[in-house]
Amino acid sequence: MIEVSGKKLKQYIEELEQLEERRIQVVEETKEVLADAKGEGFDIKIIKKVLQIRRMKPEKFSEQEALLQTYIDALLEETS
Amino acid sequence: MIEVSGKKLKQYIEELEQLEERRIQVVEETKEVLADAKGEGFDIKIIKKVLQIRRMKPEKFSEQEALLQTYIDALLEETS
Amino acid sequence: MIEVSGKKLKQYIEELEQLEERRIQVVEETKEVLADAKGEGFDIKIIKKVLQIRRMKPEKFSEQEALLQTYIDALLEETS
Amino acid sequence: MIEVSGKKLKQYIEELEQLEERRIQVVEETKEVLADAKGEGFDIKIIKKVLQIRRMKPEKFSEQEALLQTYIDALLEETS
CATH class of the missing domain: 1.20.5 (Single alpha-helices involved in coiled-coils or other helix-helix interfaces)
Structure with missing residues (x-):
């Protein structure tokens, strides 16, 4: 026990x-x-995105946005 | 805009x-x-179970435990 | 880039x-x-508990149930 | 019973x-x-964002991006 x-x-x-x-x-x-x-x-969804972005370091956010655009462009090229 | x-x-x-x-x-x-x-x-898992049980009305907890036992017994009968 | x-x-x-x-x-x-x-x-909640129990090794389940009862008894003693 | x-x-x-x-x-x-x-x-995080965007209707995505920019600009104005 x-x-x-x-x-x-x-x-x-x-x-x-x-x-x-x-x-x-x-x-x-x-x-x-x-x-x-x-x-x-x-718009609550957008408010939550603003909160999320404000939690990130500005350079980290722009780095992610740039990489996201790179991926989207690479996919568009592949599927166009 | x-x-x-x-x-x-x-x-x-x-x-x-x-x-x-x-x-x-x-x-x-x-x-x-x-x-x-x-x-x-x-044991943290058991502490969390105690907290969960304390959030329930005592009669609700015993009702659930009795029904759980009924289901376990019915399954045992079916598989024995 | x-x-x-x-x-x-x-x-x-x-x-x-x-x-x-x-x-x-x-x-x-x-x-x-x-x-x-x-x-x-x-009762869906009870069905989910049965599934959870069946995923555990039988001895592990009875060990947890015994420890849970020990904690509940210790608390009852402390508060009675 | x-x-x-x-x-x-x-x-x-x-x-x-x-x-x-x-x-x-x-x-x-x-x-x-x-x-x-x-x-x-x-980058797995970016791959998951691409998947999320592809699940959205294109116009919905650009609408959200525009609104996000509007909110960011409004905040910048307020804090500058």
């Missing part, structure tokens, strides 16, 4: 449950902000 | 970025708590 | 697109089987 | 297990193709 410290287990469980509540809180608030933005006519 | 209020967009973007920071903070803290628990010998 | 072989790229893209079609096919068929089972009164 | 048809349950379980095998097969083959492409110097 494995011995388990109920006291320590309870402490970890309660800490994790508080963190889960904070996570759910952030998820709910994010949904509200997105719903507000949508209500004012913003 | 679609008109977009830069001011409002900036406000939404900044709000969403703050929420994303809070989300990452919770994810990091959760990882730390789980790492601590693992370091003290707790 | 990065040189890209359009021919090889096209080949990889087409292979990945065929794999994506096969993946979507499996997802659709799985949805249909689950819908049929639900229609015949089966 | 809930009555369950072991025969029907077994049939659904086996069907779902076959589908799961097919799904895992597709996942493995996809990993292999991506590994090959990476081995030949292709």
Whole structure:
């Protein structure tokens, strides 16, 4: 039989449950902000792309965009 | 051309970025708590099952466990 | 400027697109089987638990169930 | 006690297990193709963007790109 410290287990469980509540809180608030933005006519998909781009280093973003264009052009040449 | 209020967009973007920071903070803290628990010998998979069970109404949990047992028994009968 | 072989790229893209079609096919068929089972009164959540258990080695499953019970008992003792 | 048809349950379980095998097969083959492409110097992230773009209607893609640029410009104006 494995011995388990109920006291320590309870402490970890309660800490994790508080963190889960904070996570759910952030998820709910994010949904509200997105719903507000949508209500004012913003396109949520595009807002998420802007957030994604802002998380990247500018040079990394332009590097990726250039490589994407290179791939698209190479495919177009192949299929034209 | 679609008109977009830069001011409002900036406000939404900044709000969403703050929420994303809070989300990452919770994810990091959760990882730390789980790492601590693992370091003290707790099984993380089982801790997550305990958390899942504690989120359920007790009667719902026992109902599911009973139905699971019924399905397992029905399958055993069929394959024995 | 990065040189890209359009021919090889096209080949990889087409292979990945065929794999994506096969993946979507499996997802659709799985949805249909689950819908049929639900229609015949089966509980989908429990069916998924049965599938999960059948993927585990029997001794591993009973080991996890025993440890789960140990954690639950330790918590009950701590909170009673 | 809930009555369950072991025969029907077994049939659904086996069907779902076959589908799961097919799904895992597709996942493995996809990993292999991506590994090959990476081995030949292709950027997997960009290949996945190309696949995503090819799944979209061309006009939808250019519409999204135009709107993205509008949002980026509006933000730049606001922060310059």
